[in-house]
Amino acid sequence: MLENKNILLAVSGGIAAYKACALTSKLTQQGANVKVMMTTSATEFVSPLTFQALSRNPVYTDTFDEKDATKIAHIDIADWADIIVIAPATANIIGKLANGIADDMVSTTLLATKATKYVAPAMNVNMYDHPAVIRNMKQLDSWGYHFIEPGAGYLACGWIGKGRLEEPESIIKAILKHQSKSELLAGKKVLISAGPTQEKIDPVRFFTNRSTGKMGFSLAEAAVDMGAEVTLVTGPVSLELSNDRVKRINITSADEMYDVMHEQFKTHDIVIKSAAVADYRPKVTYAEKMKKNDGPLYLEMERTKDILKSLGLQKENQFLVGFAAETSNPLEYGMKKLENKNLDAVVINNVAVEGAGFGGDTNIATYVHKSHKQKEIQLATKYEVAQKVLTYIASDMKDES
Incomplete structure (x- = not known):
């Protein structure tokens, strides 16, 4: 999301300035165009x-120091910056x-810009708690500055407490999270399925799978952050949503998910089926607990209803996306699912690959549009993968409109 963004990094005088070096490097690695301005301190x-x-x-x-006589440097760079x-x-x-003082390169540029501004404080814990500093931060917050709170720990001054500059990775994560709230999906209603289903055998046993629902929950959280109205249909999981x-x-069960998905x-506008729904269920379920016998047990299984295929047949203006979790030939099977189920896009991943399996916090995937246009999503957190998938969906919907 930071690719080709013009990012101006303002470095002020504190020991934590050394972390700004790593931040510059990581922002550049994200594909951003980075320029740096520094206070004398x-x-x-x-x-x-x-930094150069x-x-x-x-x-x-x-x-x-006017590097170009045809431009006023602090105005030019203030206009150049997106962030x-x-x-x-x-x-x-x-x-x-907070008090409108403009007496150096950093302060004059910041007063002149209309770019989105992020502030990552770093100072002694007592300074951070001082009423004047708190008042000034509240003033900037009311003007639309976005604060990335400092961490707590051992400070360079010897004190232990809040005031340590957040790590570069955390600063970028906070920026990405806020940037994702850019209302990319504003006005859109998004329906997502997540988790496994449980198919009952008797009162104490059921068939299920290894899905934990993490990918579907990440999609729901990311879609809300992008401005969508989200409904999440989930099988039995231990996850809680952080966004109410x-x-x-x-x-x-698969039958219950079928009914709810069709009702909704x-x-x-957008329907994403990331749930791992059971393909089969016991043909007979027992009201009492089955007792073990000496010999083997045979259970006759029957097919469950194909939720995604039935939605594909009913599709009108919805943008329908499926997930294909495979262990061999993932692209081949994913493309078949795209065609056979009348999808607009499919997200394919090989769950046998390290970092992409069930239960983990990361994923690796390939997003394929019905035009066969492919987007590779490298190893990332499931929330970051969700952001990319939703961004691709929004872009494809815009192209089709």
Whole structure:
């Protein structure tokens, strides 16, 4: 989501300035165009040359150093930026911004920009708790600055407490999460199925599978963060939603999921079936617990209803997406599912590959549109994979409209 974004990193004078070096590198690795500006105090901790090498762009340190006579530097760079990240943000720079003081390159640029601004504070724990600093942060928050709270731990000053600059990975994660709330799916109603189903044998036994629902829950959370109205139909899982804006419907069996998905289908714009629904169930279920015998046990199984295929047959204007979890020839079987079930897209993954199986927090996948256009999703958290899948869906829907 940061690819080709113009990101201006503002570094102010604190010992945590060394972390801004890693942040510059990681933002560049995300595909962003990164430029750095520094306060005079920041240059006492890290050389501008370091940031120039990492960003592959000139570093701005002086308001009066006009590198191009045809432009006013701090206005030009203020207009260039899509996103500005202040890291570390000292009590001093926070105070300047909250009170409209513009006396150096960083403060003048920040007062002149209309870019989205993220503030990552770093300071002594007592400074962070000072009423003046709290007041200044509240003022910036009311003006639309987005704060990335510092971590707690051992500080360079010797104190232990809150005030340590968040790690570069956490800063990027916070930015990505906020950027994903860009209303990409605003006005859309999204229906998602998740988790396994349980097919009853007797009062104490059932058939099920290894699905934990993590991918479906991540899709639901990401879709809400992107502005959608979300309904999640889930089999029996131990997960809880962190966002109360998701409407959750709990089911147990494949039949129950079939009924609920069909009830909800017509009122939704995007339907994603990530649930691992049982393909078979016992033909006979027993009211009493089955007793063990000396010999083998034989159970006759029957097919469950194919939820995805039946939705594909009823599809009108819905964008229908299936998941294909395979262990061999994943692309071949995934493409067959795309065609045979009248899908608009399919998300294919090989659950036998490390990092992509059931129960983990990561996934690897291939998103394939019905036009056979493919997007490879490398190893990432399931939430990040969900963001990419939903972004591809939104893009494909826009192209089709």
